[in-house]
Every structure is written in structure tokens, then in C-alpha cells.
Amino acid sequence: MSLNWKEIDLLLSELSLPGCHVQGIHQPDYRTLLLELYRPGEPFLLLVSLAQGRARLHRTTRRPPKPRVIPRFAQFLRSRVRGARVVSAQQLGEERIVRIELERAGESTLLWIRLWGGASNIISTTQEGVILDAFFRRPGRGEISGERFDPETAVAQAARRPRREFVVRDLPGEGDFNSRLAEYYREEEQREERERLRERLSRLYTERESRLRAALDRLTDREREYEGAGNQKLFGDIIMANLHRIRRGDEWLEAENYEADNRPVRIQLDPKISPSANAEHYYDLHKKARSGLGIVREEIAQVRAQIAAVEKEAAELSRTDDISLLRERLRENDRRGGTGGGDREERPGLEFRSGPFRILVGRSAAENDQLLRRYARGNDMWLHTRDYPGAYVFIKIIPGKSIPLDTLLDAGNLAVFYSKARSSGYAELYYTQVKHLRRPREGKRGLVLPTQERNLSVRLDPVRLDRLQLYREQR
Structure with a gap:
């Protein structure tokens, strides 16, 4: 449930934002903004969520995860208002629109936080109402840089509509309304995440x-x-x-x-x-x-x-x-390569099981190259026929376990079977860890030069191959 206007008024009165300074801006995901604020002796985080059905703002103690790339709107605010002082913060009438005025080096910036469920947004404007940027750029609503934003007109129109009665929710817990509201949404989000995780895991275990x-x-x-x-x-x-x-x-x-x-x-x-x-x-x-x-x-x-x-x-x-x-x-599950119900990318090549070990096989130069670049790790074992073109075979290492001879022979049989040596039924292989492979300059795609390699002689074993094919992973 999103906030109603009475709850927003109460939150703002508890926050006492005027006089605070903006020390940092964080945007951990596509629907959340956090302002790192400071008043003498009291740093705190102000969370603004634009999630549909959960549009809100309140104080929080949860540090946001750091995104790998700073999103556009966060970059804009850092350049525009980091270090600014909060001049004023109030709600416009009963319209769930919060106006925050910021000042830095004599330059004023307005932040309009509209908490309207599916139409929620954060819009930055000049004092004259010219839009500098918006969290969600919505050309259909005129919410893009250079356009004008006039929320007072919306407030005046809303004043003519029949008024609804709202009350402040009596939330369980201790502390002020900010603290109880933050805990309420934390528990709600954890409950939803728990359900999502259970659903995903149930699907994975069923598969x-x-x-x-x-x-x-x-x-x-x-x-x-x-x-x-x-x-x-x-x-x-x-x-x-x-x-x-x-x-x-x-x-x-x-x-x-x-x-x-x-x-x-x-x-x-x-x-x-x-x-x-x-x-x-x-x-x-x-x-x-x-x-x-x-x-x-x-x-x-x-x-x-x-x-x-x-x-x-x-x-x-x-x-x-x-x-x-x-x-x-x-x-x-992700580390051992389980499926993710459509979330994971389709891996090239074939996958077999040898006891607890996974064996990956590339059937072409393109698959060999993709497996080597994206799915093999430094300690994984690589096998290839010595005098014949064919598959790159990778034994995925299990931390704390050494590769047994039986698994090495399984991988060796697959290397021979998926190579030009299949018709002769015998081949010499070399094998080494992936970290000991070197790519020659200007070499063909997937071409590698092994170092610290060891030799293995393999004669195709039909019974072993039958077992591997029976226990091949179906993806």
C-alpha cells in the first residue's frame, strides 16, 4: 500500500528536513533513490521508492548496495545537488506531491517527489519550473528536460474534487512513524522476496x-x-x-x-x-x-x-x-549451472555428468571459443585430441575435490568421440588447466596453445560412452 497524504505530512514533520545537507545520492535500482542527509550530529538516509503500490518516502537505516554503473538520474543529482542545503520541504495540499527546495552556491534546485502509485516520479526543475531531468522520462506527460512542470495547477484542480477521508495507519512496532513504516515495508519486501525465492527454487528443484x-x-x-x-x-x-x-x-x-x-x-x-x-x-x-x-x-x-x-x-x-x-x-544452483526458469542464458555445447563432476563439450570452433571465454574457469581441466581437430572438453572443478581417474577417462572418451579420431577409436590427448592455455596472436577463433600439459592415451570404450550418453544433461 502506498502512503496517503496524512501519512506523508506526519513523515515530513518527523524528518525536519530544512537545514539538512545532502552528502550523497544513491540509486540502487530502477525504482529507488536514497539521499544521504546530515544535520549537526545526526546523519541519516532518506529513502524514496517509486514502486507501484509501494510509493513512499521515509528515513531508513539500510545501506544500499552499490550498482556496477551509476544510473543517469543519480549522476545528474550528484553533479547538481550534492553538498546542497535543504531550504524547505512540504507537501502540496493533499496531493501526495512533496516539494523540496535545495540550494548550493547560490543556485536553487527544486525536487518534486510525486507519490502517485503507477505515475510516481521524481522531477528536478529550476525555480521557474523548467525541467532539468526526471527519474522516469515520460514524453507523453511532458516530463522530459526542457519542458515545464506545473504541479500547482494539478493541486488546484484536485481541490474541486470531492474529498476523501484518510487516516494514519496504526503500524506495529516501536519508535516514530518513520521507524515503524520502514520496518513494515522491510518485512513486506522480505516476505515477497521469500515467496519469489521459494517459487524459483521450487521450479529449479522440479526441473x-x-x-x-x-x-x-x-x-x-x-x-x-x-x-x-x-x-x-x-x-x-x-x-x-x-x-x-x-x-x-x-x-x-x-x-x-x-x-x-x-x-x-x-x-x-x-x-x-x-x-x-x-x-x-x-x-x-x-x-x-x-x-x-x-x-x-x-x-x-x-x-x-x-x-x-x-x-x-x-x-x-x-x-x-x-x-x-x-x-x-x-x-x-547458479554456481553449478542449474537452470533458472528463463533467467539464464542458454549455454553452448553439451553437458555430461561423471559422478559429481560436470563435463562441458564444444562441438564446433564457435562453441569451443564460447565455452573457453565465458564458462571455463582457471582451475577447470581442459582436454583435446593431439593430432586431430575436435571438441574442447572441460571438467568443471569442484572446490576441495581432485579429479578422479574415472572422470578423466570419461572426459577423454568424449574428447575422442567428438573429434576426427572417432572412426579410428583411439587418440592421444593432452590435458591441462584452463589457466595454462595461451591464445596466439592473430590466431583462429578458439585456437589455444597449452602449456604444462600432460598426455593421456584413450581408446574408445562403448560401455563408458553409453553410460555418459544416458546421463547427459538435457537443457
């Missing part, structure tokens, strides 16, 4: 849980696929037992299944390879399925644990009133 459940579904499908691969060894054994019946070029073997009462079984063959190579092929499929089954089951256990952790943390945050905890959880 994270959805990604984890999608990964769990893919892993469960692969588990069933591996469990159904038990026949591969049996097919190899049946082929070996019937080698004398198979000729190179045969596409099928029809034989007896000795594990099923000698019922007939039909096994597909590769006509391009020998009968014994066909048996070896089925043995290889069986080995990969058996190896992959163990890995997939470990991944399933990890994902289920992560889902349980996400559900527990989301439930705890939905109950807490600790706004600092909510802020910290949101910062943690």
Missing part, C-alpha cells in the same frame, strides 16, 4: 528432479536391455558347437538349443566374417552387457540417491523462513 527421473528411466531401460543379453553367450556356444555346419556367407544358423530340451533356435550371422568370428562377436556382446550391467546398476543407485536428496532439500526449503538460506541455495 532437476525431472532430469534425474528421465535419466533414471533411460538407465532402467538399459538395465533391462543388458539383463536380456544373457542369450548372447548361449548363441556363441551354439555357434561353436556347430562350426562344421556353417559356411562363410551364411546369414542364419538353425540348430538345437541344448539348454531348452533341444528345441530349434535360429541365430543371425554376419555373412562377411568367419563362423568362429561370429561366435566371438556374441561372446563380446555378452561381456559388454555383463560389464555394462554392473555400471548401469551403480548409476541407478546414484541417481536414486540424488532424487532422494533433491526431494529432501526441496521439502526443507519449502518450510524454512530463513531468507539468507534461500538466497544461498539459489547462488549454489
Whole structure:
């Protein structure tokens, strides 16, 4: 709720602005102005908020955050009224317009603070009413530099309208009306911020849980696929037992299944390879399925644990009133690259998970360059194939954790897979921390020269790649 005119009168009487000096001007956001005022022995901050539904002015003790760039209107006021003395401050009738006259070095400046909800503004004029600048420049209302501002006419017109009765709100708390009003709005703003943070975090946790459940579904499908691969060894054994019946070029073997009462079984063959190579092929499929089954089951256990952790943390945050905890959880999410419901920019490339570590992969020179410039940090690990063009792969470091060999091999497999070495299935890599990369002068986009690099030999592991693809982050 914005202030009514009786509340503004009371606030101004408590503030006793005439005689104060303007020591500083701050504009922490697009709707708030703070004047740093001083009267002998009593410095204080005067807050002016132009927020719709919250238009107000009052004394405050909260120091504003410093913006990276000083906004235009704050720059103007600093040049015009910093060091000025407040000559007078009063409300115009019942119109929620405050006129503050400032004087510096014999030059007068008027500040008109209009607290009209959606039409609120702060307008600076000369004594003659010529607009010097405005917090919100509104050409449609003539509120731009060089135009004239005549609030007295609006006051005269308003005096002819039927009068409404207003009362000063009886706000809880201690101290004068300024103090109680500041505390009231502080609590209101914190309540709204708490709700916004909860809503954002709820959306983020829902998205994270959805990604984890999608990964769990893919892993469960692969588990069933591996469990159904038990026949591969049996097919190899049946082929070996019937080698004398198979000729190179045969596409099928029809034989007896000795594990099923000698019922007939039909096994597909590769006509391009020998009968014994066909048996070896089925043995290889069986080995990969058996190896992959163990890995997939470990991944399933990890994902289920992560889902349980996400559900527990989301439930705890939905109950807490600790706004600092909510802020910290949101910062943690941003640091680990979680989505922000449209607030975050779409990152280039691909993202994979290897245990708790994130692995970023660029698929082109442009993506490599963007990842290197904007998303990689000095201690992150960089990998690249030595003799082939291809992806830049980055392992995002976790403070206090060293990169395990298994994660390094995961990243190495991705570096080979997303390079020209994929067809050969093998490559030599070099890897080093991002801070040890150097850009050559006039080099192509994304080109870097590694220093302090180490070597890694990687042969593509289909089971490892399957696991990485199953647990790839969907963005």
C-alpha cells in the first residue's frame, strides 16, 4: 500500500528536513533513490521508492548496495545537488506531491517527489519550473528536460474534487512513524522476496528432479536391455558347437538349443566374417552387457540417491523462513549451472555428468571459443585430441575435490568421440588447466596453445560412452 497524504505530512514533520545537507545520492535500482542527509550530529538516509503500490518516502537505516554503473538520474543529482542545503520541504495540499527546495552556491534546485502509485516520479526543475531531468522520462506527460512542470495547477484542480477521508495507519512496532513504516515495508519486501525465492527454487528443484527421473528411466531401460543379453553367450556356444555346419556367407544358423530340451533356435550371422568370428562377436556382446550391467546398476543407485536428496532439500526449503538460506541455495544452483526458469542464458555445447563432476563439450570452433571465454574457469581441466581437430572438453572443478581417474577417462572418451579420431577409436590427448592455455596472436577463433600439459592415451570404450550418453544433461 502506498502512503496517503496524512501519512506523508506526519513523515515530513518527523524528518525536519530544512537545514539538512545532502552528502550523497544513491540509486540502487530502477525504482529507488536514497539521499544521504546530515544535520549537526545526526546523519541519516532518506529513502524514496517509486514502486507501484509501494510509493513512499521515509528515513531508513539500510545501506544500499552499490550498482556496477551509476544510473543517469543519480549522476545528474550528484553533479547538481550534492553538498546542497535543504531550504524547505512540504507537501502540496493533499496531493501526495512533496516539494523540496535545495540550494548550493547560490543556485536553487527544486525536487518534486510525486507519490502517485503507477505515475510516481521524481522531477528536478529550476525555480521557474523548467525541467532539468526526471527519474522516469515520460514524453507523453511532458516530463522530459526542457519542458515545464506545473504541479500547482494539478493541486488546484484536485481541490474541486470531492474529498476523501484518510487516516494514519496504526503500524506495529516501536519508535516514530518513520521507524515503524520502514520496518513494515522491510518485512513486506522480505516476505515477497521469500515467496519469489521459494517459487524459483521450487521450479529449479522440479526441473532437476525431472532430469534425474528421465535419466533414471533411460538407465532402467538399459538395465533391462543388458539383463536380456544373457542369450548372447548361449548363441556363441551354439555357434561353436556347430562350426562344421556353417559356411562363410551364411546369414542364419538353425540348430538345437541344448539348454531348452533341444528345441530349434535360429541365430543371425554376419555373412562377411568367419563362423568362429561370429561366435566371438556374441561372446563380446555378452561381456559388454555383463560389464555394462554392473555400471548401469551403480548409476541407478546414484541417481536414486540424488532424487532422494533433491526431494529432501526441496521439502526443507519449502518450510524454512530463513531468507539468507534461500538466497544461498539459489547462488549454489547458479554456481553449478542449474537452470533458472528463463533467467539464464542458454549455454553452448553439451553437458555430461561423471559422478559429481560436470563435463562441458564444444562441438564446433564457435562453441569451443564460447565455452573457453565465458564458462571455463582457471582451475577447470581442459582436454583435446593431439593430432586431430575436435571438441574442447572441460571438467568443471569442484572446490576441495581432485579429479578422479574415472572422470578423466570419461572426459577423454568424449574428447575422442567428438573429434576426427572417432572412426579410428583411439587418440592421444593432452590435458591441462584452463589457466595454462595461451591464445596466439592473430590466431583462429578458439585456437589455444597449452602449456604444462600432460598426455593421456584413450581408446574408445562403448560401455563408458553409453553410460555418459544416458546421463547427459538435457537443457
